[in-house]
Amino acid sequence: MGVPAALCLAWALALGCAHPLAPPKAEAAAEGPPRGTEPPSNDNDTALAELCQDEGGFDAATLTENGTMVFFRGPEVWESAPGGGSLRSRPLAASWPELGGRVDAALRLRHQEQESLFLFQGEQVWAYAGGRLLPGFPRRIEEEFPGVPGGVDAAVECDPEECGGEMALFFKGDTVFAFDVGLRVTKPRAWPGPGPCGAALRWLGRFFCLRGPRFWRFRPPAGDLPPGYPRDLREFFIPCPGRWHGHGNASWGAAGERCSPEPFQALLSDDDGHIHAFRGNVSFRLDWRRDGLHAWPLAQAWPGLEGEVGAAFAWDGRSYLIQGSRVSAFLPGRGPRRVLGYPRPLRQELGVDSADAAFTCPGSAELFLIAGDRVRRVDLRESPRRAGEPLPLPHEGVDAAMCTREGVVLFRGPSYHQYPSVGQLLGARQPAPPRSIAADFFQCPQ
Template structure:
């Protein structure tokens, strides 16, 4: 099947999610006092340490986002950080960034509170009974403080912590884990409620990524519902198949590497792209999907079914309309509800011909706020009015391209993708009136920040 491409020109794309560490951890986390300061230039990654990480069975002490949006993974006296715009891992001693801490951390989290600038983007590091908070890479006044003074009702010596965003928890909340007990701290009311999630069990570290929540337990992890603690089928899974770029391991495909399909800089064309009504953007290649709009979450690839439950194989075309996302696979289409954790609508997949009036499509796009769907096959595009029932397909209109892999329309115009290049048009009208393709530009360079 033809392949599809990627993304809008003004999108701030992210950093690859990566983990790592050099030395086995002990599970005992000593108490210490101290502060911290910004680290300097990124040191080179260490393949030897990464290889050791991929063979040991030790756990992480903590995992969170840094103040600049890269991922931090704490283990013992070291911290690993993913690089900006790439999949490299950089390891450094913990003391080089936060020398006053004097030892490993118990837990870490970053707050995202735009309405509270004194706390917004603060990075919190926990050790025993104390917590340190950094804003703008500087220790905030009054820190370190006792955990119970900063978060009333939360005991010291927590094992893990993660911020729960209002859209997922109904309010601004922090989840603290200590043994089998979970402490839910309401940031607005400054009150704590405790509960026990036996199904989830203790967590060595906790992570929010792509609106989903993960509990790390040794080299395994579980996804959980932040309101109930329930774990969906298929867990636990191995960190080294998903989060850690271990040689020869395929992030959910056993010991088979994803190869070029999982490498955003490989130049391999994408098979589909989706920009939904919430502003989330996904790219599809092989049996993988990439989340592209989140600056913090990166260009990390995941197996298709991880984001789109029940979906397997390759996605050939994709578009969004009226709170739903349409994923076309060959002659069939599946519809998922965008605001309900990508839940597939009952009765799907069904025939594309029955749903949209065409047997197949190389690419598809809708523009923001419009019910006009444009379906591209070969060098022709056809219009479908999604408000019309039954749906009628318009006459084919020629394009200034012999073939495209994918297409997308945003407030910045229409983007057509072919191989490693994209072509940008200010509007649908400009696209349909063009006699020649717009100048090609590099997808990898301009949108994934890959080296030329």
Template sequence: MRVSTAALCLAWALALACAHPLPHGKSEAAGGGHPHEAEPPNNDTDLAQLCVDEGSFDAATLNENGTMLFFRGEGVWEISRGAPRPHIRPLAASWPELGGPVDAALRLHRRQHPQEHQNLYLFQGEQVWAYAGGQLRPGFPRRVADEFPGVPGGLDAAVECHPEECGGESILFFKGDTVYAFDLELRVTKPRTWPGLGPCTAALRWLERYYCLRGTRFQRFDPRTGEVPPGYPRDLRDYFIPCPGRGHGNASWGDAGHGCSKMPFQALLSDDTGRIYAFRGGLSFRLDSWQDGHHAWPLGQTWPGLEGEVDAAFAWDGRTYLIQGSQVSIFLSEQGHRRVLGYPRALQEELGVPSADAAFTCPGSAHLYLITGDHIRLVDLTQTPRHVGEPTPLPHDHVDGAMCTNDGIFLFDGTGYYWYPSVAQLLGAQQPAPLRSITTDFFRCPQ
């Protein structure tokens, strides 16, 4: 059995990595870039050069396969699923029709419009190219103004804007100090000015957040207002480029930061918004959005104020519960994971148990199942105070984590997991289900 991609596929590593030196920025690239006759080798010298490079990228996006693309001059840097190192490729190798550097790039996400869904758009001067499955779509290239009425040519950057974050299906185009918001349904453009953001040489959406790149710096911004939160700008080399001795790159976390390692996960979580997280060694991973790439982050990056390891996690009524030892913290799922006031609180006080090895709730249910050792107990979350049911034996001596989705129950133990179609079948099982591989089925790691 393969886990449902919509709900459970862990994504492949996002890390912009080594680069072959190319002309810096749009003006230099347009003035004399030349195509590579052969793909340059990937080596530590490339990475070292990139880590001291102060040049801008022309464009950044993810392609239809979830590969992160960073463009500069006549080349593009790629990080593919499971690849041990990034791949440096001349533009002409993938997009021979272009014939030169790009100004902007974006991947369009429109499930209700199959012809456009997962298309890669590359902008150059007054024209735009659209690729589906790596092939140029019929009728392209087209004039930017014809494909996106009201949007000028010679763009600096572009990024898709998902309806759940932007109030409708749209694209943000950047040129100078002006942002052109193009409504994909109404086919109209509204110019905006966001003084707090400033010009962008590239723009990127990743894991529901929006980034404006300029030189080696980047800012996160609100796609509705252009507001930039405190703490920006930051350096790309501390986040997206794994420069030795810098940032929080997963190399400093050892095996804990690599999805294909054999380290067990301590907890998993499927929340009310459809997001799925895995917790290991003080880090959290996003599992559900494989086409945005996956990346390990310190807990506090996603769960403000949280540190250390998570022992168990579950979601209910728009809230996520993260259990650490004898305490539990509650975060609001829809408000940027804001911790509820008064937490952490004693787990005994909140749920009526002193600790838990694993926990899960199923979609639409207020029944919480807590696993300790080889027993499972039911807690009705609608009751106050909470009443803990009698322990029921499991056909497992121990599990590290548990999760329930519309696809069934998943119990995680070491490098493997067990799948049960329903709670009833889990509770009635006399023998463990067949053991399956976490790295193969969830991370698609090479066997």
């Protein structure tokens, strides 16, 4: 399996940040286009302006199977548009003609490697996979989700690391029904949280309860609320002129365009398998493909950083970002936290003054620092650390590098070169064949 197949590409939201770039569309099925790919209506700008002016909310919200964020409202559905910075609307019946009316709740759910989209209406539920209605649907909700009542207000998926098991949470009034997908058992409990949810959304590892034009972030399954809420949907999820926090996307230029040929200055595969790409003043999260591919302002994704990241690597549960002659260390979590005492001089930390690229491989304490057409080894267990003698590379220059269980990847301009191991990289006399970063990592058309 090659690197593109091994890297399930995306990022983790720290709300208060700018709105992300929209995710790419999945490829169309052979039988026809998937649901949700119809073009926007001609009066989309007028409809969006009206949406920004009123105090109404959404009936349901979810992510589709391809990571597109969608909001249901009456006879219409709104979705994030390619290129970011806008929502587009279309008639609900154009994509889901079987429903014949407004949606009460929406739920994307994965079970046994199958991803399905469930749409709820009254006592019934419709299920779609690959954009197609599954056989046997619609069904009564209690048949598909035993113990869950009809007429639910909202629904959202919850992974084992968040809820202790593979769960779906259903909201109705002041009660939340936790449905265990594996055991097919439902446990109701009081929902203290922010009160009744008109819609619910799980996005990039965080949970949101939507009611009217406002939203609350909550921690499942109990519904604990972090400070700073409620917030206005029109400032974070709806691109309303003069209000939306994502209006700064245009200032990113080519750095924020996922299909841009602009080179990346650094890539990082951390100890948890999360993959980050750094370009200009933007950081991409590339391993959370289910929630789309997103770019974030560097200073908001990595608190305290200013300027560009020139190289990055991970070791012993920390991520290290090199900027010129200094290095910063971050601890993982829902939002990275800079380790006290950093940044430090690179010479003091690693025994070198600069690096064009850096990488460590999973389970190894050996760091490789690249400068020009040479690479040096550093044993991270040593104190003080020293860089070994320069070894030749089959490349004149490298912009970025990373190592996963699938091998070493070197990035240069719009292309990358893959090597099965460090040994094969160091023993190569010619560069490995170039492949497209945009096509393989961001699913851009060639």
